[in-house]
Amino acid sequence: AQKITQTQPGMFVQEKEAVTLDCTYDTSDPSYGLFWYKQPSSGEMIFLIYQGSYDQQNATEGRYSLNFQKARKSANLVISASQLGDSAMYFCAMQTGANNLFFGTGTRLTVIP
Amino acid sequence: DSGVTQTPKHLITATGQRVTLRCSPRSGDLSVYWYQQSLDQGLQFLIQYYNGEERAKGNILERFSAQQFPDLHSELNLSSLELGDSALYFCASSVGDLADYNEQFFGPGTRLTVL
DSSP states (O other), rough: OOEOOOOOEEEETTTTHHHEOOOOEEOSSSSSSEEEEETTTTTOOOEEEEEEEEEESSEEEEEEEEEEEEETTEEHHHEEOOGGGOOEEEEEEEEEEEEOOEEEOOOEEEEEE | OOOOOEEEEEEEEEETTOOEEEEEEEETEEEEEEEEEETTEEEEEEEEETTTTTEEOSSSOOEEEEEEEEOOEEEEOOSSSSSGGOOOEEEEEEESSSGGGGOOOOOOOOOEEEE
16 A cells, blocks of 8 residues: 655745755555645645656756655655745655555645745 | 646535536646545545546545546536535646656646535
8 A cells, every 4th residue: 555654744944945845655566656746825736846766866856856765765855945935835745556646645834034 | 837727716516516627638648637635635536537538546436427528628527515525626637647657737726615
């Protein structure tokens, strides 16, 4: 069975600082994909970054990077140089095989000016 | 803007009624997914279609049904509505099928309120 755990219901970060949002997962499938999505207060879900289980390098997309530690089954999102517009809910999600995307419960990030 | 469109944005209806939510995927995307986001259940996968065929089913109630048309747009039909069906319903699309691990691009959602 798939399981995604986001243990931080809420996080605060000072503007321009970096922040790490935690995500751990559990699966027995050797092939899987890990995704992060952002949901601002307006409600839409915005795709941020993807990491495949066989990828050797950590994924990066602009200010977003994914700290992938396969042995620990963690896929933490790192946001560098936080901006006020980064305040939102962040969801970690996993997909295994031909199964659907399974989401964690999310972390609410608040960027303080 | 993800390129996925959903209509309507808001829908208010009464218990027992039936509604239809509509989704147009991004140009070129063959897969359409439906999700329900509620406060108590979080974000839950409902159903996926790929090029007109149902491919995967999640926690979709029997009162709910969906289809994908030849032009690839999709509709989610919710019937015999209950108060607990009030939620944000998302449509997402991707280029390939589920096994391709393509990122899914989400529409803006339809907020359904059942009174």
